[in-house]
Structure formats: C-alpha cells, structure tokens
Amino acid sequence: MITKKQIDNNTLSDEEIVKRIVNGESYLYEHLMRKFNLRLFRISMSIINDEMEADDVMQTAYINAYMQLSNFQHKSSFSTWLTRILINESLLHKKRKLKQTQLLAAQTDNEYSNDNPLRRLMNKELKVILEKAVSTLPEKYRLVFVMREIEEMSVNETMEILNLGESNVKVRLNRAKEMLRSELSIYYKTNEVFEFNLIRCDRVVNFVMNKINKES
Template identity: 70%
Template sequence: MNHLGHPNTSTLSDEEIVKRVVKGEKYLYENLIRKYNLRLYRISLSIVNDDAEVEDIIQTTYLNAYLQLANFQNKSSFNTWLTRILINESLLHKKKSMRRNQLAIESEKDEMHHETPLKNLMNKELKVILEKAVSNLPEKYRLVFVMREIEEMSTHETMEVLDLGESNVKIRLTRAKEMLRNELSDYYKTAQLFEFNLVRCDKVANFVMSNINL
C-alpha cells in the first residue's frame, strides 16, 4: 500500500494509469501529477519566465488534461500529449499577459499625453486665473510670493532685496498663499462653466495650490 492507502501503482505505465482514471480510479491521477511536475515547471518557466504564473499554468494544464483524458488515444505518449497542452497553455498565457501589459502602457500614455479640446481650454483658463490671482495680490505680498515661489529665491535673498526681517518675509508669504487659496476657491464656487459643490471646490483649490509649490 502507498501513503495514500491505495495499492502500490508505481509499476503502472502512464497509459495504464490513464485508462484506470477514466474508468473511475481518480486517485491515480496524482501519480501523473507528481511524476511530471518538475518537467512541466521547467518547460513552462522557459516560456513565461514568471515563477508565480507558471504555477497557475501547470494547475490549469493538469485540469485541462484531466477533462480530456477520455479523448487520449495513445497516438503519442502521455508525456508528449501533456507537454503539448502545457506549451499551448503557456503560450496562451504569455500572449494574454503581453496584451494586458500593452493595454496598460497604452492607457498610461493616453492618460499622460491625450489632450482634448476641453482639457486644453481648461489648462489655458487655469493659467489665466492663476496669473490674475497673483497679480491681484497687494504689492507687498505679491513681491514676496514671486521672489520665493516663482523665482525660487531664498528667504535670506528676499530679506536683503526687500530690506525685511525673516519673520516679515515668512508672514507675507503665508498671507499671500492664503489670499490665493481664497481667490481660487471663490472662483470655482461662482464659475458657470462647471458646477462644483464646496467640498470639490476646496479639493480642486488645494490640489492646484499644492502643485504650484505653495
């Protein structure tokens, strides 16, 4: 008796096992699985080159082979027949995987580069709005904002140019940012082109401001 509690079948040929499995001795199929696992693994890995995916492919191969056992007619060895099923499954899996990857790449490119007329309009409109918002700042706040955030001057350089103390530079910059946030929020609340509720307005305003390095 073997470890499964069944008669020892180690001397049976593949073809004899197939016949007995088809007749109802399903437990014998495990003999074939254990016998060919390593071979199928190596062959599939050479095609797919992904260890995790190979495991799924092998499982699918054994299931497909089991469902087709009744059609196995000994025109070739069971080993050859099983390997053909594995190769077909591996190639199919690889083709699907490549297609998924290609679609993902194309989708990412479209998202990054696809510019619709509406998107172009919104980008131009946003640029105008931001420029207008900055120009509307009181001069003492606008100067600090432009120097620190647009020209990327250091706090020390800004202090020297404007003859201000460090705390004044920081306070004016903070105040300028607050004014810009408020103006952008007010714009989206009153704009007629799109309808935004307050939560979405705040979200858009905060996103825009964070992306212009405020």
C-alpha cells in the same frame, strides 16, 4: 494521498494509469501530477519566466488534461501529450499577458498625451532637437541612419539600394550614431539632467506637508 495499499504505481505505465483514471480511479491522477511537476514547471518557466504564473498555468494545464483524458488516443506517450497541453497553455497565457501589457501601455500613453501638456511640449521639443541633429549628419551617414533606424529597413535592403557592402552599411550606421551622440550632448549639460525644477519641488513639498498636517 496515494498509499501502497491503493496501488503500486511503479508497476504500471502512465498509459495504464490513465485508463484506470478514466474508469473511475481518479485519485491516481495525483501520481501523474507528482511525477511530471518538475518537468512541466521547468518548461512553463522557460516560456513565462514567472514562478507564480507558471504555477497557475500548470494548474490550468492539469485540469484541462484531466477533462480530456477520455480523448487521449495513445498515439503518443502520455508525457508528450501532457507536455503539449502545458506548452499551449503557457503560450496562451503569455499572449494574454502581452495583450494586457500593450493595452495598459496604450492607456498610459493616452493619459499622458491627453492630460499632460508639459509632456506634450517636451516630446515636441525633443522631436525638433532630434530632427535638427539628424539633419547635421553628412548625407552618406544620414541616409543609412534614416533607412536603418527610422524606416527600419533591413541591412540587405539598404545594401541593395545604396549599392554598398554589409560592412560599409554597418560602419556608416555606427558612425552616424556616434555623431548624433556628440551633437545631442550640446543640448544637455550634466547639471540639467534630472533637473528638480520649481514645479516639481512645490508638488513634493505640498504633498509632504499635507500628509504631516493630516497626522498632526
């Protein structure tokens, strides 16, 4: 812990403290960290939005900055230089996390598609129902729906191809969605939503009874 006997840090600029750290007074780095902790935390949170992960990123950024102190060129302020390191580390962390999430999602999808025939059947049935519902739309609404929602074409592309104004494209798309909701509601009654079928019932009962039997 830094004391007044060691140095009165308030009399020195950040850049002067950096020079002293590089020259061997490594304990002064604590002063810089305490000074910028709140700023770095807020910036990291704005990118990562997770307190624990923001803490980890800050620690990594501080270590990286310390290892690079001798390369600090003083072309910008130390606070600017440190903040850039923090932002880069936060973005890199976010990118890694997104990649991990995507890989996990892909693995989960593969597990479901490979090991769950019931889910494959349900997805196939849903696809047929959706296609049938879309086919019932009047052509002018169906065309806009397919272009915007299925082909993911922009509003401008749709306007240009169909020679429509922006408001007409939006109105037709909204109308198509309303008609689809009405059409799809025919296929599912309220009491069928989240239906607790016999297979699921047996699975739950068997699991609970097995647990009870093991405990008894």
